[in-house]
Amino acid sequence: xxxxxxFSTRINLNKNSKSYNATVIALLVLLLLFGVFLSISxxxxxxxxxxxxxxxxxxxxxxxxxxxxxxxxxxxTLAAVLAGCALSVSGAILQSVLNNSLASPSIIGVNSxxxxxxxxxxxxxxxxxxxxxxxxxxGALLAVLLVYSxxxxxxxxxxxxxxxxxxxxxxxxxxxxxxxxxxxxVAIERTAFLIGGFSGITxxxxxxxxxxxxxxxxxALILSYDMNILALGDESAKSLGLxxxxxxxxxxxxxxxxxxxAISFAGLLGFVGLIVPHVSRILxxxxxxxxxxxxxxxGSIFTLLCxxxxxxxxxxxxxxxxxxxxxxxxxxxxYLLIKGRRGLLYD
Amino acid sequence: xxxxSNISAGYNKVEVIKHIxxxxxxxxxxxxxxxxxxxxxxxxxxASNLLKPLSGSVTIVxxxxxxxxxxxxxxxxxxxxxxxTVPNITVNNLVMHGxxxxxxxSRTPQKKDKEIVERAIEIMGLEDIKSKNIHELSxxxxxxxxxxxxxxxxxxxxxxxxxxxxxxxxxxxEILEVIKKLKMLGKTIVMVLHDLNSAxxxxxxxxxxxxxxxxxxxxxxxxxxxxxxxxIFKVCSSQVPIEGELTKQxxxxxx
Numbered sequence: 001x002x003x004x005x006x007f008s009t010r011i012n013l014n015k016n017s018k019s020y021n022a023t024v025i026a027l028l029v030l031l032l033l034f035g036v037f038l039s040i041s042x043x044x045x046x047x048x049x050x051x052x053x054x055x056x057x058x059x060x061x062x063x064x065x066x067x068x069x070x071x072x073x074x075x076x077t078l079a080a081v082l083a084g085c086a087l088s089v090s091g092a093i094l095q096s097v098l099n100n101s102l103a104s105p106s107i108i109g110v111n112s113x114x115x116x117x118x119x120x121x122x123x124x125x126x127x128x129x130x131x132x133x134x135x136x137x138x139g140a141l142l143a144v145l146l147v148y149s150x151x152x153x154x155x156x157x158x159x160x161x162x163x164x165x166x167x168x169x170x171x172x173x174x175x176x177x178x179x180x181x182x183x184x185x186v187a188i189e190r191t192a193f194l195i196g197g198f199s200g201i202t203x204x205x206x207x208x209x210x211x212x213x214x215x216x217x218x219x220a221l222i223l224s225y226d227m228n229i230l231a232l233g234d235e236s237a238k239s240l241g242l243x244x245x246x247x248x249x250x251x252x253x254x255x256x257x258x259x260x261x262a263i264s265f266a267g268l269l270g271f272v273g274l275i276v277p278h279v280s281r282i283l284x285x286x287x288x289x290x291x292x293x294x295x296x297x298x299g300s301i302f303t304l305l306c307x308x309x310x311x312x313x314x315x316x317x318x319x320x321x322x323x324x325x326x327x328x329x330x331x332x333x334x335y336l337l338i339k340g341r342r343g344l345l346y347d
Numbered sequence: 348x349x350x351x352s353n354i355s356a357g358y359n360k361v362e363v364i365k366h367i368x369x370x371x372x373x374x375x376x377x378x379x380x381x382x383x384x385x386x387x388x389x390x391x392x393x394a395s396n397l398l399k400p401l402s403g404s405v406t407i408v409x410x411x412x413x414x415x416x417x418x419x420x421x422x423x424x425x426x427x428x429x430x431x432t433v434p435n436i437t438v439n440n441l442v443m444h445g446x447x448x449x450x451x452x453s454r455t456p457q458k459k460d461k462e463i464v465e466r467a468i469e470i471m472g473l474e475d476i477k478s479k480n481i482h483e484l485s486x487x488x489x490x491x492x493x494x495x496x497x498x499x500x501x502x503x504x505x506x507x508x509x510x511x512x513x514x515x516x517x518x519x520x521e522i523l524e525v526i527k528k529l530k531m532l533g534k535t536i537v538m539v540l541h542d543l544n545s546a547x548x549x550x551x552x553x554x555x556x557x558x559x560x561x562x563x564x565x566x567x568x569x570x571x572x573x574x575x576x577x578x579i580f581k582v583c584s585s586q587v588p589i590e591g592e593l594t595k596q597x598x599x600x601x602x
Contacts (some may be wrong), residue, residue: 099432199509225454228440229447238397240500241421242447298490 021290025285026298032081035304039077040069043311047073071202075104078210079201079265080301080307080321084272086262088222088299090255091273092280092291096227097251098158104274105140105259108252109163112141112172112239114263118193119176123183131262133205136193137212140260141253143172148252152245157234161252195252196267198307198320209261216257224288227251229284271325272299275333282336304328348373348534349394349412349424354403363389364559371552373503376526376536378546381556382579387539388429389508392555394537395426400433407504421448425497427506429539433583438484438492439477442467445499451480467498470532471525487518494525496561500533507538513546523549543580544597547571555579571597 041047047055047065051176055066094103105111117139121132147168151160180186226247229237234244259273266291276299277291283298286288306324313319350370364386371377371394379387392398394405396412405412406561407423415423425445435440446460457465468477471491481489490510497505510526511519523545529536540546543572546553547567554564557579563570570576576599577584583602586595 229444231432231434232444233428235397235426235428236431239395239421239426240444241418243417287440
């Protein structure tokens with residue numbers, strides 16, 4: 001990031017100018033492409049760029065290289081990109097709409113809802129991974145709807161949503177623990193879900209969630225200026241003709257769709273949703289029209305990097321990506337807090 | 348002309364204002380005064396359709412306000428609340444938010460929008476700070492930026508809830524001058540003010556409220572002479588001539 005700052009100073013770009021924003025996006029796209037290449041190339045078998053291109057051009061299903069690339073590396077890379085993008089954008093939306101620095105998907109009940117449904121399906125309908133994915137998604141959405149309907153009874157203010165989220169999460173958490181107590185054999189799946197990771201991801205699992213992520217991301221981009229108006233506060237936004245209550249509901253659903261979809265195949269990687277929007281804000285400021293795409297790119301890059309480290313650090317053993325994320329992200333976030341960059345947190 | 352007829356309104360079905368019948372004339376400044384909690388802000392919120400009344404109706408040029416689509420209404424009526432979230436954006440971007448009701452689906456400001464924003468910044472004298480972040484500004488400057496946003500919204504009617512509260516005296520007077528400028532541009536301004544002298548000396552009409560009802564709605568001089576201000580606020584008052592000035596100032600003190 002400091003490199004980016006130095007670079008922008010050297011080519012004399014004013015922060016938040018169109019050319020600065022375009023430069024940031026271009027650099028992040030390049031970084032993402034490099035990350036995607038590394039993720040496909042590096043692993044137990046190293047595959048060079050020329051080998052990747054050759055294997056993909058030939059498309060020979062009997063070739064080991066082709067099979068590794070298409071059935072292991074690409075799904076995994078895509079999963080990391082999609083999950084990082086979805087969780088970061090979800091966090092950025094929630095922090096902006098709820099005007100709360102601590103907002104992340106977990107605050108509106110996404111994690112607890114997805115968690116309960118994962119455990120329920122493992123305990124009572126052990127039908128396979130594909131259905132677990134759908135169950136986690138449905139659980140996340142239902143929890144958010146419950147949080148919002150409770151908050152709406154008290155006027156759906158930002159604080160009402162946060163408090164209702166805490167109460168609902170606690171209640172759902174108790175339900176999850178009850179199921180775990182009665183059916184202790186599902187605890188292993190629970191642990192895998194809690195830590196999160198991308199091993200064993202298939203394109204089949206991704207396609208369902210991926211569609212939702214792309215859809216919600218596009219809608220979030222379209223509504224990003226309205227999100228800026230919402231940041232003025234309820235009364236000012238209403239006075240400018242914005243339908244505050246319904247728009248806030250739409251944003252909550254978008255955030256839930258994004259995070260719920262990501263959690264459904266990647267487990268709880270909540271931390272990325274908290275820190276990436278903050279870092280993005282330091283880079284490009286608070287305008288959601290640029291913040292949303294930058295959060296998406298940065299989230300994808302960060303998640304890809306963490307997954308790469310998870311695979312190579314102790315190879316041939318693999319550690320869950322959630323652990324790497326917290327080891328890297330935690331200290332980095334603390335560093336940012338102590339450095340106290342202006343504009344990092346909402347006042 | 349905006350008109351409130353037989354309005355009663357409040358929160359959680361508890362009436363805060365009642366029996367309200369008032370019309371605000373075009374191109375005038377009206378100050379709403381009264382003790383804390385008497386329903387001044389509630390009156391403004393109802394008049395700008397931010398709060399649905401329990402009974403009665405609000406009309407703009409004869410049209411029921413709640414039947415007007417939200418964006419269309421935002422092109423007629425602006426409301427500046429007293430307590431606001433301070434967004435982390437530049438002055439120029441905040442003033443541009445005033446154009447939101449005029450933007451199409453792409454939300455891209457057109458040349459005309461940019462010109463109106465530039466003009467609003469110029470009228471409020473904010474050219475030098477237009478690239479600054481709102482967080483870097485003083486309270487008085489911030490208030491002027493918000494007024495520029497309201498100006499960019501280009502509505503005929505402007506409601507201001509305590510626009511001078513928390514400001515030092517210099518900024519208070521400056522903001523009142525800005526509000527007079529808005530009137531010169533043909534706007535109808537209705538504002539809640541706590542400073543009685545300001546209310547009486549810069550308004551065309553004064554609306555005095557007590558316990559949710561309008562006590563008197565008249566010219567500042569008539570309201571002053573009615574003695575109702577003294578009765579309701581439990582104060583004594585007098586008019587003091589200012590050397591070299593045509594207008595008199597109003598002084599209030601405890602009995």
